[in-house]
Amino acid sequence: MPELPEVEVVRRGLADHVVGRTIERAEFRGARVARRHLPGPLDLAARLEGNHIQEARRRGKYLWLVLRAPDGHQQGLIAHLGMSGQLLVEPSEAPEEKHLHARFTFADGDPELRFVDQRTFGGMALAELTPEGVPEPVAHIAPDPLEAAYDQAAVVRRMKTRDSAVKRALLDQSLVSGVGNIYADEALWRAQVHGERLCSSLTKPALRRVLDHAREVMLAALGEGGTSFDALYVNVNGASGYFDRSLHAYGQEGRPCDRCGTLIRREAFMNRSSFSCPHCQPRPRLRHG
DNA sequence: CTTTTCTCCTGTATGC
DNA sequence: TGCATACAGGAGAAAA
Numbered sequence: 001m002p003e004l005p006e007v008e009v010v011r012r013g014l015a016d017h018v019v020g021r022t023i024e025r026a027e028f029r030g031a032r033v034a035r036r037h038l039p040g041p042l043d044l045a046a047r048l049e050g051n052h053i054q055e056a057r058r059r060g061k062y063l064w065l066v067l068r069a070p071d072g073h074q075q076g077l078i079a080h081l082g083m084s085g086q087l088l089v090e091p092s093e094a095p096e097e098k099h100l101h102a103r104f105t106f107a108d109g110d111p112e113l114r115f116v117d118q119r120t121f122g123g124m125a126l127a128e129l130t131p132e133g134v135p136e137p138v139a140h141i142a143p144d145p146l147e148a149a150y151d152q153a154a155v156v157r158r159m160k161t162r163d164s165a166v167k168r169a170l171l172d173q174s175l176v177s178g179v180g181n182i183y184a185d186e187a188l189w190r191a192q193v194h195g196e197r198l199c200s201s202l203t204k205p206a207l208r209r210v211l212d213h214a215r216e217v218m219l220a221a222l223g224e225g226g227t228s229f230d231a232l233y234v235n236v237n238g239a240s241g242y243f244d245r246s247l248h249a250y251g252q253e254g255r256p257c258d259r260c261g262t263l264i265r266r267e268a269f270m271n272r273s274s275f276s277c278p279h280c281q282p283r284p285r286l287r288h289g
Numbered sequence: 290c291t292t293t294t295c296t297c298c299t300g301t302a303t304g305c
Numbered sequence: 306t307g308c309a310t311a312c313a314g315g316a317g318a319a320a321a
Contacts, residue, residue: 119298
C-alpha cells in the first residue's frame with residue numbers, strides 16, 4: 001500500500017526512465033482513471049501528446065510529471081496510486097495487464113509507461129501549476145516530512161489545538177502528508193503513544209516525538225525500498241519493496257511486542273485497523289460527557 | 290469553521 | 306463445492 005516511501009521509489013524510477021522523453025501517444029481506458037477531467041479521457045490523452053517530460057516530483061503520496069508543451073506552457077500530470085496503483089515501465093510488446101488503465105508511448109520508442117490499478121482508488125489528472133510549482137489539486141496537501149518546506153514546529157502547533165485522535169491527525173494530509181495507516185501505526189509504536197490519544201491532551205514534546213518517529217520510520221523504509229505485502233505494490237521497474245520485515249506493530253496482531261513481549265493487539269479505528277502494544281501504548285481513559 | 294462518516298473498487302480469505 | 310460476507314484503505318464529498 002503505497003505511502004510516502006513507496007511513492008518516492010516510484011518517483012525515482014520515473015526520473016530515471018521517463019524524464020527527458022517526449023510523449024508520443026497517450027491512452028486512458030475507462031471513465032475513472034482520468035480524474036475530474038470533464039472533457040473526458042480522449043481529450044486528456046490528446047492534450048498530452050507532444051509534451052516533453054521535464055521532471056518527476058512528489059509531495060506526500062502525490063506524484064506528478066512536469067510537462068512542457070511545444071508552445072512552452074508547463075502543466076503537471078498528476079498520478080495518485082491509491083492503494084493498488086502501479087506505474088510500470090515496460091516494452092510495448094509486453095502483454096496487457098488485466099487492470100491496465102493508461103499507457104504512454106514515447107517519441108524515442110521503448111520502453112512505454114503504464115498505469116495499472118486493480119482497485120482503481122488511484123487516478124491521473126492534468127492540472128496547472130501554482131507559482132510554487134505544485135499542481136492546483138495538490139495545493140491543499142501539506143508538505144511531507146522529507147521536504148525542505150516541512151515546518152515541524154508549525155505542525156506541532158496546529159496539532160496541539162486539535163480535538164481529535166492523534167492517529168487521525170497523522171493521517172490528515174492537509175496537516176502533514178505522506179503518512180498512511182502503516183507508518184502511522186509504526187510511528188505511534190515507536191513513540192509509545194496510543195493513536196486514540198487526543199492531540200490536545202498530548203504535550204508538544206510528545207507530539208514532536210510522534211512526528212520525529214513518523215519521519216524516521218519513513219526514511220528507514222525508503223532505505224529499504226518501501227513496504228509491500230502482496231504483489232499489489234510494485235515500483236516502476238516491477239520490483240517489490242521489503243520493509244514489511246521490519247514492521248513492529250502494523251499487521252503484527254498476536255505477536256510479541258519487540259520492546260516488551262506483550263502481544264500486539266488489533267483495534268477498529270476509522271473503518272480500518274490499528275495495531276498497537278497494550279503495554280507500551282495504553283489506551284486513553286474513555287471520554288465522557 | 291471543525292470533525293466525523295460515507296463511498297469508491299476488486300482480489301483474497303474466511304465461514305456456513 | 307458454492308455462495309455470502311469481511312477486509313484491505315487513500316482521500317474527497319457529504320454530513321453532523
